[in-house]
Amino acid sequence: MRELKVSELSVSLKDKGQPLVDKLSFRLGAGESLILLGQSGCGKTMTCRAVMGLLEKSRFRVSGSASLDGGELLGMPEKHRAGIYGKKVAFVPQNPMTALDPSVSIGRQMDETLHLHTKLNRAQRQARIRASLLEAGLEETERVCHSRPNMLSGGMIQRVLIALALSTGAELVIADEPTTALDVVLRNETVDAFVRLRAKGAAVLFVTHDFAAARRLGGEVLVMREGTLVERGDVREVWASPEKEYTKALVRASALSKGARHADR
Amino acid sequence: MKHYILRRALTFLLVLLGVSILSFALIGLFGRDPAEIIARRTNIYATYEQIEEVRCSMGLDKPLPARYLAWLAGLVRGDVGVSIYSFKPIMEDVGRYLPVSLALVGLSLAWVVLVSLPVSLLCALWPGGKADHAVRFGSVVGLSFPTFWLGFLLLIAFAVKRPIFTVLPAPGLKGYLLPSFALSVPVFSGFIRVFRASLLKEMGSDYADFARARGLSRGRILTRHALRNALPPVVTMFCQYLGYLIAGGAVVENVFSLSGLGTYLVGCVAAADSTAVATCAVIVAAVFVTANLLGDLANRLLCPWAAREDSHG
Numbered sequence: 001m002r003e004l005k006v007s008e009l010s011v012s013l014k015d016k017g018q019p020l021v022d023k024l025s026f027r028l029g030a031g032e033s034l035i036l037l038g039q040s041g042c043g044k045t046m047t048c049r050a051v052m053g054l055l056e057k058s059r060f061r062v063s064g065s066a067s068l069d070g071g072e073l074l075g076m077p078e079k080h081r082a083g084i085y086g087k088k089v090a091f092v093p094q095n096p097m098t099a100l101d102p103s104v105s106i107g108r109q110m111d112e113t114l115h116l117h118t119k120l121n122r123a124q125r126q127a128r129i130r131a132s133l134l135e136a137g138l139e140e141t142e143r144v145c146h147s148r149p150n151m152l153s154g155g156m157i158q159r160v161l162i163a164l165a166l167s168t169g170a171e172l173v174i175a176d177e178p179t180t181a182l183d184v185v186l187r188n189e190t191v192d193a194f195v196r197l198r199a200k201g202a203a204v205l206f207v208t209h210d211f212a213a214a215r216r217l218g219g220e221v222l223v224m225r226e227g228t229l230v231e232r233g234d235v236r237e238v239w240a241s242p243e244k245e246y247t248k249a250l251v252r253a254s255a256l257s258k259g260a261r262h263a264d265r
Numbered sequence: 266m267k268h269y270i271l272r273r274a275l276t277f278l279l280v281l282l283g284v285s286i287l288s289f290a291l292i293g294l295f296g297r298d299p300a301e302i303i304a305r306r307t308n309i310y311a312t313y314e315q316i317e318e319v320r321c322s323m324g325l326d327k328p329l330p331a332r333y334l335a336w337l338a339g340l341v342r343g344d345v346g347v348s349i350y351s352f353k354p355i356m357e358d359v360g361r362y363l364p365v366s367l368a369l370v371g372l373s374l375a376w377v378v379l380v381s382l383p384v385s386l387l388c389a390l391w392p393g394g395k396a397d398h399a400v401r402f403g404s405v406v407g408l409s410f411p412t413f414w415l416g417f418l419l420l421i422a423f424a425v426k427r428p429i430f431t432v433l434p435a436p437g438l439k440g441y442l443l444p445s446f447a448l449s450v451p452v453f454s455g456f457i458r459v460f461r462a463s464l465l466k467e468m469g470s471d472y473a474d475f476a477r478a479r480g481l482s483r484g485r486i487l488t489r490h491a492l493r494n495a496l497p498p499v500v501t502m503f504c505q506y507l508g509y510l511i512a513g514g515a516v517v518e519n520v521f522s523l524s525g526l527g528t529y530l531v532g533c534v535a536a537a538d539s540t541a542v543a544t545c546a547v548i549v550a551a552v553f554v555t556a557n558l559l560g561d562l563a564n565r566l567l568c569p570w571a572a573r574e575d576s577h578g
Contacts, residue, residue: 052478058393078482086480093478098471101490102570112489113479150570164479 001088001171001203002069004028004051009064011046011055011227020046022227023064026220030171033194033204033219035235037211037250043227044207045094048176050074051205052091053081068172087117090170094177096157100149106160107145110167117168128167136163136193155186162193165202173197174205179213191216211254215239223247273561277554281547288546289336292539293329299349299537300325323349336540345544350536351529355544358529363548366525369518370510372438372445373452374503380449381456381499388457389464390487400457407454416447416520433522444521448514452506460499467491497564497571504560508553512545 004027011021021043028034036044049055051066053076066073068084076084085091093099100109107129114125130141136159138144149157158178165173175194179187191213198204198219208214214221214235221235223246231244242248300320304311320326324335339345345355388397423443424430434440467473468483468491476486515527526545533541564571 054474054477081477082480082482084480085478091475091478093471093475095471099475101472101476101494103493103568104490112481116480148570 001030003030004172004203004205005065005067006047006051007065007067009047009050009066010062011043011050012061014059014061019227020060021050024222024224024227024229025064026222026232028172028203028205030203031198031201033198033206033217035214035217035219035221036205036207036224037209037214037221037235038224038230039209039250041226042224044209044224045176046227047224048091048174048205048207052085052089052174082116086113087168088170089172089174090165090168092158092161092165092173092175092178094180096161096178097149097154099161100157102149104148105145106147106149106152106157110145110160110164113164114167129163132163132167133160135166135196136160137189138163155182155190158182158186158190159193162190162197165197170202172203172205174207176207177209178206179208179210187213188216211235211239211251223250273558277551277558280554281550284550285337285340285543285547286333289333289539289543290329292534292537292542293332297535297537299323299539302536303349332539333543336543340544340547345540348533348538348541350533350538350541355541358541359526359544359548362524362526362529365523366511366514366518366527368441369445369448369514369523369525370507372441373449373510373514374507376446376449377453377456377503377506380453381460385457385460385464386487386492388461389468389491390483392465392468397461400461404454404457407450408458410450410454412447412451413516413520415450416444416517419443419447420520440523444517444523447520448510448517452510456499456502459502460495463495463498464491467495470494493567496567500563500567501557501560504556504563505553507556508549511552512549 006027007025009021009024010019012019024043024047026034036047038044046055050060050062051073053073055062062074064074068088071084073084100106107126110129111122111125114120114128118125118128120128129145133141133144138156138159144152144156144160152160161178173194178194179190182190187210194204194206194217198217204217204219206214206217206219218235220232221238222229223231223238223244225246231238231242231247238247239251242251298316300323301311301316303323304316304319308315317326324332327335336345343356347353348355348358351358384400388400391397420430420432420443424432430439430443434444464487468487470491473486473491476490477483481489512527512530514525515531517523518525518528526548530542530545530549533545
């Protein structure tokens with residue numbers, strides 16, 4: 001992948017005029033990370049889902065452009081999806097506990113994805129699944145593969161989802177609040193997994209409302225509010241000297257919660 | 266699992282006991298006087314003494330609880346006596362009529378699977394499309410059809426106007442095709458609505474969304490993931506219908522001149538034959554409870570994670 005280019009992306013509900021995302025533009029190159037940051041309801045998830053083609057056409061109106069290496073993603077025909085999604089573009093959803101089919105073992109679901117996107121034989125696929133689980137920080141690979149999702153913790157499934165992105169060699173990873181349900185230790189481990197992905201050359205589009213996670217990942221940040229872009233820049237610079245009042249409030253809130261965590265200790 | 270099976274076995278016996286007491290008592294207390302019915306069969310002007318003589322000879326003069334206990338003991342032995350409706354041993358009647366009902370219900374449920382499974386899958390694959398709207402409308406119409414009327418329409422169409430079938434039932438499978446279809450129409454109409462809703466709920470779930478993000482097509486998600494998870498409510502409904510249709514098929518049996526257990530049961534109720542009614546009720550209840558148990562076990566196999574959550578909850 002060379003770049004993901006999003007231009008004038010707008011999302012609105014079909015029965016309501018108010019845009020959920022309003023003319024958002026950004027670009028993301030290989031080995032880079034871009035963070036969409038803001039409070040709940042600011043349009044971060046909508047942006048991800050629009051790029052992933054997961055918004056129902058009957059409910060949402062999506063306009064603008066999102067192109068991957070020049071190929072348009074918005075309104076992509078069903079038959080072309082399998083060549084892009086799950087293969088070049090991996091998604092890590094917000095709630096890991098409900099992301100996988102509860103009836104099917106994790107190993108089978110990972111194998112299904114690899115079978116769809118690669119020409120590997122069964123033994124090769126199994127080897128790659130185990131290698132990617134290890135790389136994502138899951139050591140009991142056999143147990144994980146034979147478990148159904150309800151048998152593992154949220155943190156473990158989060159790492160399974162990251163392993164899935166690793167196993168297909170995704171070039172762009174879109175992560176929608178992957179650290180929300182995790183404690184601080186797991187959050188840092190998860191962010192570090194994305195850092196490793198980026199180091200391997202993948203582009204990371206990371207959605208969060210947590211400045212600490214954003215700073216740990218690093219890269220460009222887009223601060224969003226009510227669907228519009230408020231401020232953008234390097235995440236560490238924005239944290240150090242925010243320009244807009246909204247960003248300052250977010251930084252203050254994040255610093256306060258960090259202080260509270262220290263006080264708790 | 267051992268506790269579960271033990272609990273279900275105990276429930277099974279309690280349900281059968283309850284059903285037998287209720288059916289025996291209701292017919293015994295509120296039905297017509299069976300002694301009078303039998304006496305007037307041979308002599309329309311039977312006197313009070315003649316009726317009482319019949320009552321004594323058939324043991325109907327004993328109190329209802331004593332008659333119930335005698336019947337229960339007979340049921341354990343496998344001999345519940347002679348029907349005052351048919352004058353034949355009740356178990357012999359059941360042996361003759363039950364296979365007809367089972368064949369009718371079995372074939373009806375086969376129609377239900379054959380029609381509702383592909384139609385529901387198609388609706389879930391393209392929800393909101395023209396076919397989906399047509400199916401939803403058609404299912405309401407199907408649910409509203411009285412089965413006797415549909416039965417007569419089918420006979421007129423396929424036995425009178427175009428004599429592919431016969432008005433009186435032909436021997437073998439052919440004789441059951443029309444009646445089983447008539448019996449299944451309201452059932453599969455209801456099934457389609459439940460199954461479609463269940464499939465769409467699964468297709469809107471987070472795991473289906475993530476499966477799309479993994480590159481899986483809607484068709485694959487539907488058949489490999491959503492279908493299995495959508496089955497439990499449909500399996501439960503399917504198993505409930507098994508018992509319900511055996512007794513509820515009487516109307517269709519009458520329209521198509523089939524001698525099934527439903528028709529026999531209606532005849533026994535009219536003749537106030539409490540022992541035969543209670544026997545039939547126990548058989549239907551046994552089928553009903555066994556089918557429900559099988560449905561629960563099937564659901565445990567289909568969605569073991571749900572069973573685990575149930576047992577924890």
